[in-house]
């Protein structure tokens with residue numbers, strides 16, 4: 001038999017996990033849930049209001065469980081082979097890399113700089129890459145930092161490539177190896193020292209610039225600039241004029257025009273400007289997008305993505321390639337429950353086994369033509385290629401429509417579609433397509449590009465792509481491709497979770513709803529169910545809150561919502577509780593996560609559900625009714641997580657902490673009332689309710705500690721007073737309904 005030639009080996013493989021045992025347990029839990037519903041239904045006439053409420057909540061939980069099972073059913077183990085790709089070809093397609101930043105205060109320029117440096121240094125021919133940074137903060141410090149970073153990159157990039165450094169974001173490289181490796185050569189030691197000094201110098205310059213704005217003629221446009229009202233600024237910081245494969249990729253700074261009267265559509269607006277500006281400058285057939293805090297942690301990222309794009313038998317199988325969002329410096333016990341490792345491990349791989357991962361907003365490679373609205377089997381007609389037609393949809397720029405035409409008609413000949421003119425010659429047109437009115441009346445944000453009208457533009461945009469029949473690919477190289485910051489402390493997490501819950505819920509009611517996509521489009525049914533699983537977060541809050549206060553209700557009104565401990569039907573809820581938790585724990589054990597992480601996640605996800613998601617449903621409803629506007633509050637990126645108190649829950653005086661505090665106070669009061677009743681005897685409630693009370697206290701443990709802590713670790717008095725008033729009101733209402 002002849003040995004396999006490299007070109008016959010696949011560039012990627014996707015295996016399905018044989019998760020027979022966990023599937024069995026999931027189905028068994030479903031069976032128990034149905035038994036519980038049947039039991040409740042049949043015994044409804046012997047019980048009161050609590051029984052009905054419990055039945056409603058448990059029906060909802062059963063529905064969510066069905067979505068969960070379907071989503072997790074077919075988990076994938078993808079594998080990509082970049083070495084085979086390198087053996088097979090030397091002609092690589094071009095990639096435009098987009099970085100977005102919006103606020104130099106919440107997103108320190110040094111973080112953005114590190115992300116950019118890590119991208120400039122990836123293992124890929126430099127003449128095929130261009131890096132575009134969008135700065136919605138129009139910050140002189142960000143611009144200055146990038147200019148300085150490009151100077152440092154001339155040393156850093158060759159250094160990384162010469163010694164094949166695996167970590168190419170300097171802040172991570174120098175924090176993980178504060179002294180050079182022991183057995184390194186004299187030459188390496190010298191270079192290493194030069195890099196370390198160079199980076200230190202860069203940091204100092206950026207720090208100085210943050211306290212005193214830099215002054216040179218190149219920065220003339222920035223001073224006295226109003227972030228919300230300014231013209232477009234585009235600067236080609238570095239151009240790889242000779243087109244050297246071992247040089248530095250182009251680096252372009254863009255701050256799009258902003259005017260108070262024009263909606264700017266947050267990140268989606270920024271992404272569309274990046275798409276257009278890059279369209280008239282380099283027009284690469286592939287685009288990578290990362291948030292400013294997501295540095296490339298694996299220098300071969302682009303090659304991994306290309307394994308899918310170039311290796312897919314059918315283009316349709318690979319509309320975009322998504323890398324999971326992982327975070328750096330996360331504590332192993334995951335105190336805030338926002339490392340999402342378990343979410344990626346099971347749900348993420350499960351979704352990937354259906355129609356492919358959701359687009360997660362960062363760490364994703366797109367095909368330009370997919371972003372331009374193309375469907376897998378679209379045949380472009382000559383009429384659609386006419387300039388007039390293109391300008392109606394893509395806006396009034398001849399040069400842009402010419403490059404769009406190239407992209408749309410290019411077919412699979414992706415090497416040829418790029419622009420070869422110099423960047424500087426397109427500056428004027430770039431300004432035009434970055435202006436704030438350019439979108440208006442065109443297809444941008446409606447049927448192409450990143451979609452408007454939501455704070456979760458990522459999920460909406462990905463949904464729209466999959467609804468047209470594209471599949472996406474999940475890429476999980478080792479080491480992880482990208483690492484970013486995840487918020488720490490209570491308030492930042494709550495804001496992020498609320499934004500997600502609000503945006504996701506709104507999508508269900510939009511014209512791009514997954515339900516419509518399945519009925520009238522090409523979204524697969526189970527993919528629709530997976531989307532609903534996340535999009536229903538906000539609505540889940542109502543059922544979770546009701547269920548969490550049910551035990552307190554029972555203790556206050558001396559009633560019960562569970563069978564008595566000595567009744568045989570108690571077996572059903574008890575085994576659901578035990579098996580569900582053991583099953584959850586086993587997921588952590590299988591993924592090598594500590595038990596503490598499981599406990600903390602149990603807690604934080606329920607806390608989020610009952611607080612942030614509850615605010616999510618409020619803000620989504622007011623938005624749907626037209627009473628409020630979309631808001632995108634940028635998440636704070638911490639540079640330094642080494643503080644010993646890192647991991648402790650923090651509070652502020654935001655109303656978002658009121659529901660949690662109130663549920664806790666209500667539960668404590670019910671215990672108090674329960675103990676008083678206990679002396680009187682003749683109790684209706686029993687062991688089941690008490691265990692539930694304990695569980696609620698366990699979940700709100702960080703809040704309980706917050707009663708006794710000071711400063712940002714304590715719950716503000718005003719929040720306690722508000723929650724206290726709410727609790728009193730609820731206790732009275734409960735007592736009152738009981739008398740009815």
Ligand SMILES: O=c1ccn([C@@H]2O[C@H](COP(=O)(O)OP(=O)(O)O[C@H]3O[C@H](CO)[C@@H](O)[C@H](O)[C@H]3O)[C@@H](O)[C@H]2O)c(=O)[nH]1
Pocket residue numbers: 100101102103107134136265266267270290291292293360361362455456457458496499500503632633634635636
């Ligand atoms: O007006 C804006 C607002 C935000 N951003 C950028 O958008 C990115 C994401 O913002 P961030 O505050 O970090 O939000 P996260 O909650 O961390 O982001 C997640 O959720 C968002 C949708 O809610 C997605 O857009 C992100 O890609 C995804 O990582 C950042 O690079 C921002 O600079 C802008 O460019 N312009």
Ligand SMILES: [Mn+2]
Pocket residue numbers: 291293484485635
């Ligand atoms: Mn982020």
